[in-house]
Amino acid sequence: MTRLVRRQGWVAGLLVLFVVLFVVTKLIQPGYGSGDFGSLVRAVLPYAFAVAAQTIVVIAGGIDLSVGAMMALTSVTAASMMDGASEEYALFVVPFVLAMGLVLGAVNGMLIVVTRVPDIVVTLATLFVLQGAALLVLSAPGGAVAEWLRATIVGTVPIPGLPEISAWIPKALVLLVVCLCIIWIPLKRSKLGLSIYAIGSSELAAFRSGVPVARTKIIAYALSGLFAAMGGLALTMSTGIGAPIPGPYLLASVAAVVLGGVALGGGKGGLLGPIVAVFVLRLVRTDLTLLAIDPNVTAIIEGAIMVAVVMFGAFITMRSRQS
Amino acid sequence: MSTTAIQPVPFGRRLKRFMADRPLIPLIILLVILVVVLQILRPGIVNERWLANTVKFAIPLAILAGCQTMTMLTGGIDLSVGTVATMSAFIMATQVVNHDPAVAILIALVPAVLIGLVNGIGVGVFRVHPLIMTLGTSLIGTGCLQVYQRTVIASGAKIPPFLAWLGTGLTYGVPNALLLFVPIAVLIVFTLNRTGFGRLLYAVGDNEGAARLSGVRYWQVITALYVISSVLAGITGLLYIGLIKAPSLSLAEPLVLPSVAAAVIGGTSIFGGRGGYTGTIIGALILTVLTTLLTILQMPEGARRILFGLIVLFVTAAYLRIIEDR
Amino acid sequence: MTTNPLLDATGVVKTYGAVVALRNASLSVLPGEVHALMGANGAGKSTLVKILTGAIRADAGHILIRGEARNVRSPADARRAGLLPVYQEPSLIPDLDVASNLRLTDTPVEPFRAWVRELGIPDLDIRDIARDIPLAVLRVLDLARALAVEPDVLLLDEMTAALPANLAEKVLEVVRRQGDSGRSVIFISHRFVEISALCDRATVLRDGETVGVVDIEPGVEERIVEMMLGARIEKTRVAARQASQAASPRDSRPRLGVANLRVGTKLNDVSFDLANGEVAGVVALEGQGQDELFAALAGSIRPSGGTIEVDGKPVKFAHPADAIRAGIAYVPGDRTEALTMQRSVRENIALPFSAALRNWGPINMAQERSRVVSAIERLQIDTRAQREVQRLSGGNQQKVTIARWIAAEAQTILCFDPTRGIDVGTKQEIYKLLRELADQGKSVLFYTSELEEVQRVCDRVIVIFGGRVVDVFPVELADEPALMRAAYGLPRGAKEDVGILADIHSSPVAKP
Amino acid sequence: EAKYTIGVSNTVQGNGWREEMICAIKAQALASGEITKLNIAHRNTDAAGQLEDIRNLISAKVNAIVVNPADPAGIKSALEEATKAGIVVVAVDQAVTEPLAYIISNNQEQYAYLGAKWLFQQMGGKGDVVYMRGAAGASADSDRDKGFKKALAEFPDVKVVHEVFTGWQQDQGKQQILDFIATGSPFNGIWTSGIDNVIVDALVESQTPLVPVVGADNAGFVGQLNSVEGLVGAAVTNPGSIGGAGVTLALQILNGKKPAEQTVLVEPQLWENATEEGKAKLKSVADPSLSPEWPVSISIPEWTTYTKDQIIACKGPGE
Numbered sequence A: 001m002t003r004l005v006r007r008q009g010w011v012a013g014l015l016v017l018f019v020v021l022f023v024v025t026k027l028i029q030p031g032y033g034s035g036d037f038g039s040l041v042r043a044v045l046p047y048a049f050a051v052a053a054q055t056i057v058v059i060a061g062g063i064d065l066s067v068g069a070m071m072a073l074t075s076v077t078a079a080s081m082m083d084g085a086s087e088e089y090a091l092f093v094v095p096f097v098l099a100m101g102l103v104l105g106a107v108n109g110m111l112i113v114v115t116r117v118p119d120i121v122v123t124l125a126t127l128f129v130l131q132g133a134a135l136l137v138l139s140a141p142g143g144a145v146a147e148w149l150r151a152t153i154v155g156t157v158p159i160p161g162l163p164e165i166s167a168w169i170p171k172a173l174v175l176l177v178v179c180l181c182i183i184w185i186p187l188k189r190s191k192l193g194l195s196i197y198a199i200g201s202s203e204l205a206a207f208r209s210g211v212p213v214a215r216t217k218i219i220a221y222a223l224s225g226l227f228a229a230m231g232g233l234a235l236t237m238s239t240g241i242g243a244p245i246p247g248p249y250l251l252a253s254v255a256a257v258v259l260g261g262v263a264l265g266g267g268k269g270g271l272l273g274p275i276v277a278v279f280v281l282r283l284v285r286t287d288l289t290l291l292a293i294d295p296n297v298t299a300i301i302e303g304a305i306m307v308a309v310v311m312f313g314a315f316i317t318m319r320s321r322q323s
Numbered sequence B: 001m002s003t004t005a006i007q008p009v010p011f012g013r014r015l016k017r018f019m020a021d022r023p024l025i026p027l028i029i030l031l032v033i034l035v036v037v038l039q040i041l042r043p044g045i046v047n048e049r050w051l052a053n054t055v056k057f058a059i060p061l062a063i064l065a066g067c068q069t070m071t072m073l074t075g076g077i078d079l080s081v082g083t084v085a086t087m088s089a090f091i092m093a094t095q096v097v098n099h100d101p102a103v104a105i106l107i108a109l110v111p112a113v114l115i116g117l118v119n120g121i122g123v124g125v126f127r128v129h130p131l132i133m134t135l136g137t138s139l140i141g142t143g144c145l146q147v148y149q150r151t152v153i154a155s156g157a158k159i160p161p162f163l164a165w166l167g168t169g170l171t172y173g174v175p176n177a178l179l180l181f182v183p184i185a186v187l188i189v190f191t192l193n194r195t196g197f198g199r200l201l202y203a204v205g206d207n208e209g210a211a212r213l214s215g216v217r218y219w220q221v222i223t224a225l226y227v228i229s230s231v232l233a234g235i236t237g238l239l240y241i242g243l244i245k246a247p248s249l250s251l252a253e254p255l256v257l258p259s260v261a262a263a264v265i266g267g268t269s270i271f272g273g274r275g276g277y278t279g280t281i282i283g284a285l286i287l288t289v290l291t292t293l294l295t296i297l298q299m300p301e302g303a304r305r306i307l308f309g310l311i312v313l314f315v316t317a318a319y320l321r322i323i324e325d326r
Numbered sequence C: 001m002t003t004n005p006l007l008d009a010t011g012v013v014k015t016y017g018a019v020v021a022l023r024n025a026s027l028s029v030l031p032g033e034v035h036a037l038m039g040a041n042g043a044g045k046s047t048l049v050k051i052l053t054g055a056i057r058a059d060a061g062h063i064l065i066r067g068e069a070r071n072v073r074s075p076a077d078a079r080r081a082g083l084l085p086v087y088q089e090p091s092l093i094p095d096l097d098v099a100s101n102l103r104l105t106d107t108p109v110e111p112f113r114a115w116v117r118e119l120g121i122p123d124l125d126i127r128d129i130a131r132d133i134p135l136a137v138l139r140v141l142d143l144a145r146a147l148a149v150e151p152d153v154l155l156l157d158e159m160t161a162a163l164p165a166n167l168a169e170k171v172l173e174v175v176r177r178q179g180d181s182g183r184s185v186i187f188i189s190h191r192f193v194e195i196s197a198l199c200d201r202a203t204v205l206r207d208g209e210t211v212g213v214v215d216i217e218p219g220v221e222e223r224i225v226e227m228m229l230g231a232r233i234e235k236t237r238v239a240a241r242q243a244s245q246a247a248s249p250r251d252s253r254p255r256l257g258v259a260n261l262r263v264g265t266k267l268n269d270v271s272f273d274l275a276n277g278e279v280a281g282v283v284a285l286e287g288q289g290q291d292e293l294f295a296a297l298a299g300s301i302r303p304s305g306g307t308i309e310v311d312g313k314p315v316k317f318a319h320p321a322d323a324i325r326a327g328i329a330y331v332p333g334d335r336t337e338a339l340t341m342q343r344s345v346r347e348n349i350a351l352p353f354s355a356a357l358r359n360w361g362p363i364n365m366a367q368e369r370s371r372v373v374s375a376i377e378r379l380q381i382d383t384r385a386q387r388e389v390q391r392l393s394g395g396n397q398q399k400v401t402i403a404r405w406i407a408a409e410a411q412t413i414l415c416f417d418p419t420r421g422i423d424v425g426t427k428q429e430i431y432k433l434l435r436e437l438a439d440q441g442k443s444v445l446f447y448t449s450e451l452e453e454v455q456r457v458c459d460r461v462i463v464i465f466g467g468r469v470v471d472v473f474p475v476e477l478a479d480e481p482a483l484m485r486a487a488y489g490l491p492r493g494a495k496e497d498v499g500i501l502a503d504i505h506s507s508p509v510a511k512p
Numbered sequence D: 001e002a003k004y005t006i007g008v009s010n011t012v013q014g015n016g017w018r019e020e021m022i023c024a025i026k027a028q029a030l031a032s033g034e035i036t037k038l039n040i041a042h043r044n045t046d047a048a049g050q051l052e053d054i055r056n057l058i059s060a061k062v063n064a065i066v067v068n069p070a071d072p073a074g075i076k077s078a079l080e081e082a083t084k085a086g087i088v089v090v091a092v093d094q095a096v097t098e099p100l101a102y103i104i105s106n107n108q109e110q111y112a113y114l115g116a117k118w119l120f121q122q123m124g125g126k127g128d129v130v131y132m133r134g135a136a137g138a139s140a141d142s143d144r145d146k147g148f149k150k151a152l153a154e155f156p157d158v159k160v161v162h163e164v165f166t167g168w169q170q171d172q173g174k175q176q177i178l179d180f181i182a183t184g185s186p187f188n189g190i191w192t193s194g195i196d197n198v199i200v201d202a203l204v205e206s207q208t209p210l211v212p213v214v215g216a217d218n219a220g221f222v223g224q225l226n227s228v229e230g231l232v233g234a235a236v237t238n239p240g241s242i243g244g245a246g247v248t249l250a251l252q253i254l255n256g257k258k259p260a261e262q263t264v265l266v267e268p269q270l271w272e273n274a275t276e277e278g279k280a281k282l283k284s285v286a287d288p289s290l291s292p293e294w295p296v297s298i299s300i301p302e303w304t305t306y307t308k309d310q311i312i313a314c315k316g317p318g319e
């Protein structure tokens, strides 16, 4: 029990924080309802995939500066492929783009393994490469998206007889949960998942325990690429276009990873924490808008929240270590 | 049983070992190669004027990369340098309208010291990861700057002539900025190699526990470090505004990632405990020359970026290969 | 004998830049034997083990497993070939719990549990995170994990070095039986007792070269030492310390006074004095509170009660810096805790000079150099690979941790198992050094897991059991049986038999 | 009589033009006296982020939204939701594809065309031009590119000798032009996408013969056109105060005065210093007290009613 609290305490704290923020939102804007919650989830979508992409490599002891650029590239690729194409063609585009993310992620991993240059530098270099590639695909925002794809994140999942509840289950949320779980849960239970934690915790010890370090690292980056590609698709699905300039997803993903209780340095944490952290951060944004806070002050508030939460976490660990 | 005779070491290996012991040499060779490529692509470009320009633009980058080098030695990173430099530049340019330049510069360095102090305390006392800590303070700093700029919209902005002289001027073809940079570089190199504080940076980054057992107080070292880093960033901002002469709210932000890259290309480990400043200076020069190279090449912007990424990766990998004697 | 060797390595070469770790090493292990690999610090034992198990690549050499040349490129390959190592450093993944560590290596859980119990740890929770487990237990878990897959060849690199006597006994017991059941063990240790109790043959390395293979029989120790040390032999002969040599403390006022010291639940009520010019030994089984005692005296953790006096003045340490200012230096048993591995020997030794705020300025290089060099000479540190401490062998690293405080002229040195993993020659040097320090009027508190060292070095013995001082006696009375009894919390003069396999958890409680 | 809440969404922060736009919105809201509260979402983000901001504004139940779109098509879905909820949507600076939204915009294509055409005429219809664009992949940049190419097509003897993206960053622009100057390649004119005063600086510093330069109506550049000896150039207006006009339009619609057309284009003007007439105009619009990154056209006649003091104070209702 105490072990569970110790390991999941941070995530639980974040969930509580989210609920508190939700109540606060309701107080600020009594009309805040299921539709607005749907908007929140749709806003969360690209961030959540970006943060999942980041989480997996951070757990593996790396960092991926190219997530934002990867999302941009996959997004413009999807949008330009679907531009003027038939609705059915999208059935081919989606797997193609996902595979592209997987492969490009694996290339990231291979470059790290082969060149032995630190992750942060390799992914900084691929950040430029992917950005460049995105500009070659589309030199300005454009492209299109299949209608059915767009519809997968609009509206709610109907549950017969329970309209009250189903109003609170946006399709975007279902899509998010399904996409994350389909990869994360089997991974977490497999030996591969353990290996990813192992190389993040101690590469030497992992190598000596017989973990194929290079292969595991490449797979971690490949999965990161896959999540980033989902993020790119989510961008295209919500905007209907592809934009070659990366959005603010890189820094946001790093911040959410840390807020979610994943140690930069690797080996610790899970996916749930960072995802909840994303929800919290997006809801803070909503509240700032609802409160009509001076926009120049919002940057200060967001920065301060980030620093304060992380300091608080550091403070707790310090206290618990002393006792 | 006969011991295997010591065979003569092949030339290739000897050369490699020689380079490994003097990591600056391969780095300088890489730099020269880039310059030669540039000269081949655009014959005549490598002239006195170009050299002066390159040095002028490399200097601010090199000083910020110095901040990264020092923080990276302790296993940290300082992502707030861009914001700090921008803040001090912007504040100086707007304050100098109503104050003496010396006073304006002092006012401009106050936020630098404050941000450094907050970073240092966050990292050193509360043990927040430096990446997050400096990211957070740079967000806060940017926000504060936004608020500040609203109060001075009407006051206009000025660049004190001596900063412009320092930033853009040449004396006998040599950039005046070197007057500022050479002492700073000497000071950083000296600090890292010949002072107790420098030793502690390496020690803390390598094994904090060991440093503690030797009586080192981590928070003191880290706080001092981040304050120094911030002040250097502030000074860079003043120099940069002298060079660019256009105060803007994102003036030095584009230098942040390159400053990290310059330190890494220069052989400083982001995991701490290993590296030095001389390599970083060459790293900054390499990046600056590379930027020129790509500006000069006429190709689509996308291809340009791809090439930039590939070359950075290649240079770093080649350099690591050379100095790693395995 | 006609049996073919299970493992046969010849002409193994490994160089690190200018440092030749292995020049021409060979090793041949027969089925069913426990084979000792011996050599002074830096002889290349660990390097050879790493090569055999695929953790590093050799530059040259032939390795045959059951007569076949197999390409062992990684520890995973080695496992498949039936070779399982326990390296000098723990290999459990720090952030995973024990159960996950087992899964990662495909280790069956039940046999593992059985081995762990057999090795003397009855109450292991396999959901504990490896990081939270003490070093000695981790080593045992590493061994149990290796045993559980029933390897053909088990390679144990200084397995017993970090273990307290009771756990070491169990390990020896178990390893012995491995040989009996037809499997082979390569056993590295600097302790001759263990070698003679356990091994059938020994391969001796010197400076990266195999200089001989001998059968272990009574009296062979002398020959092994000769082979190991070569020319160094003469300098290191130091007889066991005679009781009559014990220096009487010169100063009546104690240098260090500890009264009723308590730390959490581990250390309850410890009181003793340490005089100037005295070496006091601390003897305790694993986990009796000695770690906490040393940490509290070193300023690393805060005591929850009691007082510490230095030179008669009460002190409170909030940080190791405070202890250092009071002239108390701490040498941890685990050298990775004390060294900055990527830095030079010189910087490691000089580190305390720069620690205080007022010493952050320019360094007087000439002065520093002379002090560092004299400390290096005094401890005879092998500085061939001095640009990075991590390239030094384990024993030489250990010396650097002590040299630092010799250079800084600390008045009181707290040595926690300083001879862990050190060869005989170096051990003698360290004993001599500690005595010299005492003769210069310094004081030393010395914890050791090897009881025989007590007689050689200490003036007085402080025995700790269950977080309390259960006995203090002069070195004259400290023969091994007496120490062993005391360590188990038995009163002096008690006649109960303390078997080497006695279970500490059910052993009689100390009488106050 | 103040009764409306207006939401604002903008996706670039820290750039003089956008800051002026926000201040114009605030000043106009205050000057109109009809607005109780402004909800401003003003940060650096992409189209998806703008969708989020617009939806938050819908949640906040504003009466109208003034939006500077990150991309015309990318935010259609949120704008649709807004118009469905009965919120008046006014896009400024760029068009949007949502049919029910109103647009009051600077004509970016025309902006580039006007400046480029003037430049090519100054060059005598032939020679080499340096083309310093904005940010690669931004839609305003590609609109301007169309205008530039249109002008270029009219002058077959003009060649683009060097094309780079400044990313609308002063320091990059300066380094790029200095690098180009160092190559020694001759050039006869420079077209910039608003990173202009550093270009003039670079020419002066490196003692290169001055060539005609086209920029935007930023205070710094306008000052240079008036003061730098031998500089011939033109500033094309691209008023940031369009934001204020957006507020005015939104209020008109809320008050039932719908414009005849969905789209109202504010045509750019060109101020040059090649003629005496132009010089006088430039002298009259120059404003050295402004931040050099701010456009000098701080108001748009007929559309904005605030005073200069009000926009500089940058305070909205209730502040």
Ligand SMILES: Nc1ncnc2c1ncn2[C@@H]1O[C@H](COP(=O)(O)OP(=O)(O)OP(=O)(O)O)[C@@H](O)[C@H]1O
Pocket (backbone or CB within 6 Å): C016, C019, C020, C021, C022, C039, C040, C041, C042, C043, C044, C045, C046, C047, C048, C385, C390, C391, C392, C393, C394, C395, C396, C421, C422, C423
């Ligand atoms: N990574 C390395 N780089 C350079 N030199 C190394 C490296 N690893 C080991 N060496 C050198 O190789 C030699 C043999 O080291 P090794 O660790 O094998 O000794 P050892 O016999 O295990 O000693 P000990 O008993 O002290 O553990 C030493 O001189 C050491 O300095």
Ligand SMILES: Nc1ncnc2c1ncn2[C@@H]1O[C@H](COP(=O)(O)OP(=O)(O)OP(=O)(O)O)[C@@H](O)[C@H]1O
Pocket (backbone or CB within 6 Å): C325, C352, C353, C354, C356, C359, C362, C363, C364, C367, C368, C371, C408, C409
């Ligand atoms: N740069 C240096 N080079 C060589 N030795 C040094 C250097 N700096 C300090 N020392 C020596 O290291 C030891 C520790 O220095 P430190 O000044 O910290 O001692 P201290 O006991 O704290 O001083 P005090 O007793 O004066 O308060 C002293 O013996 C000092 O002489």
Ligand SMILES: [Mg+2]
Pocket (backbone or CB within 6 Å): C045, C046, C047, C088, C393, C394
């Ligand atoms: Mg060893």
Ligand SMILES: [Mg+2]
Pocket (backbone or CB within 6 Å): none
């Ligand atoms: Mg002193």
